[in-house]
Amino acid sequence: MALLLTLIVISVAVVAAVLIVTMLHLGTPGTLTLFLRFVAAAGIAAVGASVLYLVYGSGGGVASLAVGDMCMVLVPLLLLVAVRTLDGAAFLWPSIIAFLLAIGVAGVTAFVPLPGSLGVKVAVLAATCAACAWVAARSLALPASAMRIIAFASGGYAVFSVLRLVVAAVAGWGSRLYAAMFSFVPATVVGGLVVLALGVAVLQLRTASDPSPQARRDRAPGAIVVIGDWRLASAAYGPDRVRGLVRDLRAAARSLDPDAVDVPRGVEVSLSHAVVTLAEVARAEYGWSADEVALLADGVSTAAVRTHPVRLRSWRRGRSLRS
Structure with a gap:
């Protein structure tokens, strides 16, 4: 019970902080400004996830892993909301749903032993990245090249996550094949490439919206x-x-x-x-x-x-x- 209360307090605090920063002065930002805020929040969540995973690897306990998983799934969830804002879609309730889903993943990690909780997290990442790729591919936002990059990067990570689940189901989470393809180093390399591609896309969007x-x-x-x-x-x-x-x-x-x-x-x-x-x-x-x-x-x-x-x-x- 003490662990549950600790996780709830930590998760709600993190989610509330990100939500407040992202939606600060809700009525004032333009479409691109709102997009950039959600992207920045996703970047903060990615950094937080990396730090918390390092803490967990150093003996930080299940609480650090749970909140790290929450931050990890927040990244594509916030990116999905960000891409939708470029087409003028509503963002308040989708963002709240995204945060609730992320907290749910944290709860699964806290109470479901590995590798079951890992499978849930990877499945959520695969589904969310696929949804983000779909929305970006159909977006009317310009430049179209930026939206294609977002779609390709998100879709690529969705495929990576699906392959991760397939290999785990066939060979096992502890197999050499899984370790070779999806251990910390290859996963970090893939994640870094995705972040780099998204950075290029965001730069294109920012440049295109800022005339000389x-x-x-x-x-x-x-x-x-x-x-x-x-x-x-x-x-x-x-x-x-x-x-x-x-x-x-x-x-x-x-x-x-x-x-x-x-x-x-x-x-x-x-x-x-x-x-x-x-x-x-x-x-x-x-x-x-x-x-x-x-x-x-x-x-x-x-x-x-x-x-x-x-x-x-x-x-x-x-x-x-x-x-």
Whole structure:
């Protein structure tokens, strides 16, 4: 009972700390900022897992292993939530579910002897990494190369985890084959390669979203047009059709504004009456129905997307009114 209480206190403290840091000033961050916060939290969890595994190897006891496993599964879980935020998906409840699942893994490690608890952890890692790869592969976020890297890295680790389970089931957790393929050194090498690939992808996303100072000076503040109610549209037309509507919207925007910038679920353009203008093009050139056209919304007024140009424009407007 004392061990159980200790684990609960430690796990809840770690989860609460990560949750508070990740969602600090919940209403203020833009899409990329929120993505970077979840990625940073995943990085913190990865470092924590490594430290706790070293502590366990030095005789730290089952408590350090349990919390280490919790941090380990938090890494792909937080990355999954991060990737979903790039498409404007909800993140609060998915992140809470991720933390509860991680605490559940810690509980399994505490009360299920090895190698049973190890099998549970590896299975959760395989499933979560596969889900992350799937979401990244289907994401509309740009640059697409960054999303492909995330999908490939996550999918690669999912395959590695599945192979780990297969070899353990066939040859045994204590076999020489398992030790040669999945001991500390090869597992660390694979994990390091995955982290390196994810770092490259995050850098690409960060660079693509940060135009040069000259470009920021030259470009006028834009209007954002998005598919307003994504869930309703997906339920009515299906996810594939809604993604097609986003592609049509972006193509229509670039036909009028070659410097249009993609944002989650839509596009930012320097056009007057952007929603009405793009609605007319979508209807005339892309054959949108009246119901599909009605899905278009101002991304600023609906709070669907926040970008730096829009915040700057709003700040200037507020300042002029106060003057």
